[in-house]
Each structure stands twice: as structure tokens, then as C-alpha cells.
Amino acid sequence: VTSEPDPKSIPLGAGLEFDAIRGMLSRWGKLAVGVGDDAAVLDVPRGDSLVASVDTALEGRHFRSGWLTPREIGYRAVTAALSDLAAMAARPLGVLVALNLSAPYQVAITELADGIGDAVETAGTRILGGNVSGADALCLTTTVLGAAYAPLGRVGLRPGDFIYVTGKLGGPGAAVAAWQAGRTPSADHRARFARPTARLREARWLADRGAVAAIDISDGLAADLEHLAVASDVGIDVDLAKLPLLDGLHDAIQAAGSGEEYELLIGARDQLDTAEFERTFYLPLTLVGRATPREEGVRFRRRSERVAKPSGYDHLSR
């Protein structure tokens, strides 16, 4: 980031829109840079490519307001967007946050801002700009900007490659299932939905050690394996018995359909040092399958027994 003026050195105009922006800037302090001009200005490190993505969290579609505190909503929306940079093994340069604020969240704007700030600070990055509008439903659209010398993509797997997953799965799916059944999810499962982590450092570690393709698990392991396989033009053979499940969960098929995990699916030509990964990040890295020829498609088994493909989900149908 270049020598932008301090955000508070460019005063904003009058009115509710600017009051909202000023309120957020006062919470963010030094986490926000250069806000107040028509656009943010930053430098991409020489030799790196720019990596950019946008993600939306809409009340009633991606979460229900009763499930999460405003602070968690802000944190989660920005973290989900940052997870796309992790999937590309990019370092974050900053985020832009477009907020559609319904009346209750105009009141809770400080908490929303704090959650956004938490996510940005956890990722070691900055808030570069944004937009505020009134609305009937809360919506946070986060643009993430990152840099990478050699970004990872979904294309790059060959038959024989090893497929790994970070962390333990099933928490978000279990939490949403509990809420939808009118139950209270366990604290662990709730935390995996409300406070996910973008695996930014983990992804760069893996890219440095030979990962050749990656995707973050937003649609569920089964659906995202399919995206990876289709993009790389390979099949993938997955042993559900190997899936790392969150404590207290036993249904690998449910875990394979659990979306918004924000763990990474990584392919590597050679086996990775999972013990070293776990010592470094206090997080499991688990070999769950192998890439196969395209004709074999994405196939699930439990040890030697074939299992039907777990279903993912579709944002538009929810």
C-alpha cells in the first residue's frame, strides 16, 4: 500500500451515508487506509500478479439474522471473501466492503464494523474502501485484492495427484441443520459457522511445498471436489472413511455436503508432510483421495465400498 493520506485527513461530506462511514472509520482506525477518495490507490508488489474476487453475504440467503450477532455477520462475510484469496495462495492486499444496511443494522453498525475489522486484522490486511446504502435486507459484498507470484488455480491436477483437505469438516452443516430444526447447535459447530478462518498462511505454505491446484470449500467438499475435477479435467477418488470430522460428528456423507467450511482442498503431485503442517498450524492436513483419469469421474467410497455422491447446495435454490 502506497502513501495514501490518513482516512481521517480527508473529511467526508454531511448526511447519514457519511455518518455511517465516519462511524465505521472511527472503529477501524489504522485498519482503514485511503478511504475518502473516489477509489483506493495501492501498489501490487513488482513481479506479482493481482488476484481479485468478490463474495456476497445476504441476510435470509446466506445466513439468518437470528443465527449470528452483527459482529459475527461482519467477520464471517469478510472472511468468506478472503478465503478465495487463500484458494489462490495469494497474500491479501486489502478489501473493499459494500454494505446494504437495513434499519436494525444501521443501529448495529458499530458491531458490524468491529466484525469486519476483526476479519481484516486476523488476515493481516487493510480496508481500502467501500460503499454504504440503505436497504430492506442486510447485504455485505466484499471484494478482496491480493498478490501472488504464481497463483494456484483449480486447473493443474493430473491423474495420480494426492488430494488433501485442511482442518475438520461438518461443523457449519451441523450448525445450520440444528438451526433449521429449531435446535441450538453445539458451541463447536456454531463457532465453525460463525467464526471460520481463511487459510491464507496455510495455502502459501502448501503452494511453497508443491501444491498444484486448490479450491476452498464453500459449496461442500463433494461439490467443490467436482469443481476441481471438472476444471482440471480429471476424476477424483475419495475415501469418505478418511474425511476428518469435527469432534462429535460421525456422518462423513453429511460432512461432505457441509458448505461454507472455508477449509482448503489441495492437490499435490507428491505426498505432503502432514506432520510438519500440523506442527506449524495446529491444524490437521489429511490425505482424502487421489486424482484419477477423467473417465472415472468423482467417485466416493468408504474403504472399498462405493457410496453415492453426497449432494452440495446451490445458493440460488436456498
Add this chain to the structure above:
Amino acid sequence: VTSEPDPKSIPLGAGLEFDAIRGMLSRWGKLAVGVGDDAAVLDVPRGDSLVASVDTALEGRHFRSGWLTPREIGYRAVTAALSDLAAMAARPLGVLVALNLSAPYQVAITELADGIGDAVETAGTRILGGNVSGADALCLTTTVLGAAYAPLGRVGLRPGDFIYVTGKLGGPGAAVAAWQAGRTPSADHRARFARPTARLREARWLADRGAVAAIDISDGLAADLEHLAVASDVGIDVDLAKLPLLDGLHDAIQAAGSGEEYELLIGARDQLDTAEFERTFYLPLTLVGRATPREEGVRFRRRSERVAKPSGYDHLSR
């Protein structure tokens, strides 16, 4: 833009969300690049800074669905966002489009996509990525990425600088006033609201010829002059008798409150060659005022007679 794979070479998964994306990609053809990975990858020209901004167009807040065709909605949302790059005198590198689609617009997605494509093609840029979600109200959030060796900002005016405006003002305000009064706006006024132009080439021409600060008119000339003055820590003296009004309009105070013009307000140390600008762009460039010491504030007059400050508008209060 680097050698991303063709968008259609990375097939997308199944489901309505991906059908919507595929439908848009088929309309965009070569206008879309690299879509299908977790994030877009692009190169910023060496020596240039990255310029980034985000803008939201929300049904019921920024426009009403009866006012505009779906194609116009798509065009206008992306053009409004690109206008922020013009205000920085940046060249566009590409856009990311996050769409919240209500049911009627899921049906009209082809027209929306064509409007987005029109805006991107007019600006000579690309669609780098996006996001699609179902929603109760249509919302387009556009992130624009650009590059500039020396971006213009709002900071940079000194007392004595000359203040210019591009184009002719008042059309969008007159169109919205007509709609709100239940009348049909004139075709000219409607076109200025429905088909604005981001003054991208004009801004770079002006920056090359000595412009020192700029802003695009989104909140209305009066409000945006205030933003420019406050950011630069100067006053501005404006002669409303000099405001360039769209044909058929006579009320300079209304025109000074007309938002979403997407014309440029430009400050320059020396007088600019307005005749050369008009010959180049077939668009007027009009001297409307001078920067003054901060203590004098932003003042409006009609020739020698003081006039009360025209009011702008506030997105949250609408």
C-alpha cells in the same frame, strides 16, 4: 491481463447459480476472461498503481424497476462504478460484478448481462469475475479495477485553481423528478439517467494537460464541489450562470442538485483549452468557478448575486 484460460474452458458446476453464470458468459463471449476460478488473476502495468473502487445499484434505492429496462439497469450500474476510475484518471483493467437477482431478473438475466456487456465494451475493458445470489430485490455491486501512473484525487486544489465541469447537467435530476411526479421524462433527460457515460478518456486527457484534482458528479454538483473543497482544504466560488445545462433546462439550482450525472468536476492550476477538449470529445468543458481560501467555503452566485447552496442528496435517506 495475463494469459488466463478461456472462460468456457473451465466448465462450471451444476445448479441454478451456475446456469445463471453460464447464461451470462455466453452473452459476454470474449468480454469475460478467467471466470471460473476462485479469483481473477491479472497484471497491473509495471510502474502503475492499482486503482480500485466498489459501487452498488439497488432496486428501490438507486432506481425503480419501472424506470429502466433490465439492459439499462445493467449498463448503468457498471458505468456508475467505472466513473470512479474516471475520477481518478485511471485506465480500466476490468470489473467484478456481484448480482443479487430477484425472480423477475432471474428471467431477464440475458438483458441484464447484455447491459453489463455494453458498459464494459464501451469502456474498452473486461469482466474478470463476479458472484450470483438469489434475492428479494435486484442489486448489482460492481468492483472496478484500474491502473494509473499518477492517479488524480480529490486532494490537490489550491486557491486560484480553475474549476471545470464536463458535459451538460440536469438531465438525471429532471428525469427522476418527472418519474416521481408520475410524468414521463423527455427522451433526452431519460437518456442521461439511463445511459450515462463514464468519462474515462476525457479524464486522462485532462490529467495529461494539468488537472490537479477531480471528482465525478454522483451526489450532485453542489455536494461534490463540497467534497472536493473539503478534501483539498480550500473554498470554491461557483457562478451558477455559467453552469452548462442540458437543452430545455433553465434552472441552474436544480441542475446543481442533480445526482448521478457521472460528469467530471476538474480543478487545474492554469486555464485549460476547452475548445480543443470539445473538438476531441464532442463534449463541452466549462469553466464554472475558482478555488478560494478555505475560510470562504463553497459559495454560489449568479454573476455578482449570492445564491443559497443547492442541496445534494443522501443515499441512505432516499
